[in-house]
Amino acid sequence: MGEDTARISPQDAHGLRYAAELEGHLRWLDTFTSAALGVLAVASGIYTYLGVSSLLDQTGAFSFFAALAYSIAVSVGIFVFWSYLMRLLPAVRTAAARVGLFLSMGLGCLAIVAMSSWLNAAALAGAAAVEQHLARTVQDYQASLERAHSIAVTAQGLELDVARTRQSFRDLSEQESTGGLSGFAGRGAVFRVLTQKADELEALEVQIAAQGPLVDQAFAEGNEILRRMRALTVEQGPVEARSVPFSEEAVRLAGLITTLRQLSVAPLVDRAANDLAQSVVLPELDGRNGDTQAAQASTIESVLQVLGQRAETLATAAQEVMALTPPPEVSYTPISAADAVIKYAGNFVPSWAGAISIDLLPAVLVFILMVVQGAIRSGRAPVPVENTLTLAELRGAIHAMREVEHDLSATRREAREDDA
Secondary structure, X not given: OHHHHHOOOHHHXXXXXXXXXXXXXXXXXXXXXXXXXXXXXXXXXXXXXXXXXXXXXXXXXXXXXXXXXXXXXXXXXXXXXXXXXXXXXXXXXXXXXXXXXXXXXXXXXXXXXXXXXXXXXHHHHHHHHHHHHHHHHHHHHHHHHHHHHHHHHHHHOHHHHHHHHHHHHHHHHHHHXXXXXXXXXXXXXXXHHHXXXXXXXXXXXXXXXHHHHHHHHHHHHHHHHHHHHHHHHHOOOOHHHHHHHHHXXXXXXXXXXXXXXXXXXXXXXXXHHHHXXXXXXXXXXXXXXXXXXXXXXXXXXXXXXXXXHHXXXXXXXXXXXXOOOOOOOOXXXXXXXXXXXXXXXXXXXXXXXXXXXXXXXHHHHXXXXXXXXXXXXXXXXXXXXXXXXXXXXXXXXXXXXXXXXXHHHHHHHHHHHHHO
């Protein structure tokens, strides 16, 4: 009976050999696993130190020790956290214990990302992220400059509308001088009204034309500032040093865009169009008789109606320009490397992946140990415990039994001596 009980099947023997083989591999891997985990923790701490240093404003000894202390704390925390999980999570067997440890691992991973990974990403890609911020700012300023220039050029196009209106009044005045309007040749009251408005429009036309070179000059100067800003974006050297002249150029460009917006003549044309019909100085009718004066009054009334129509047309054209979407407000805000990495995270996915992987790579080792420990338990499960003892364990058990027997013999002798 005892021999049948001790006998195991070939399948169970194969499972025992399989489990023993895996245990041998684990013992060999365990000789350097702690060292490898320590290297990962130290590497994460180094990059964390670089990330923290980029956030500190001061560069003295206190800042150095503060960053060093933080990075050491991160390294120790990562090492202890993953050491706990690598030992405990593969060893537990109940579902409740595993769920609890999995939740603890998830919470710990979030904590590691929050305290270390984003700083690692800042150290890996912080300078590139700040340069990305500078490049985006240049693009925003360029779009704003081009939009302001487009509106100003569109407003300059109102010069043609003003010229056409002015020419129409000139032509009417010429007709009046030959008697083509009121029927009486000469330069009387009707002629003076038409000439007055033609002169006003000519003055407005000259003013609009004078704004053209200023618009072109402002746009050319803005493009030159943008060229310098682009050069600073890709220039060699620390990005922090380049941020200072970049900020100065950004301030100049912002002022230039404001100036370019003010050079738009659309509000000027709108005001002039409103004044065109409302501020009419009617001259005294100078006809020689009542019929002539009546004809002059009728012609002036017709002229005023035409004047109102032309003024409304000019005002509508000017208001269409004024209704155009204004250039977006752009302002350059200096940003730290850590903030830049977070803001432009989508552009630095490889850096983020590397920063997170160096902290969370031990999770893969934990899962590997869970799988291997499960395989070991499955290989040993069908076999009674006494059949899974190794030679060393058997020797230890025999030695323990001999000690127990020796202690029992000594106890019995002492009892006999007491009885005697």
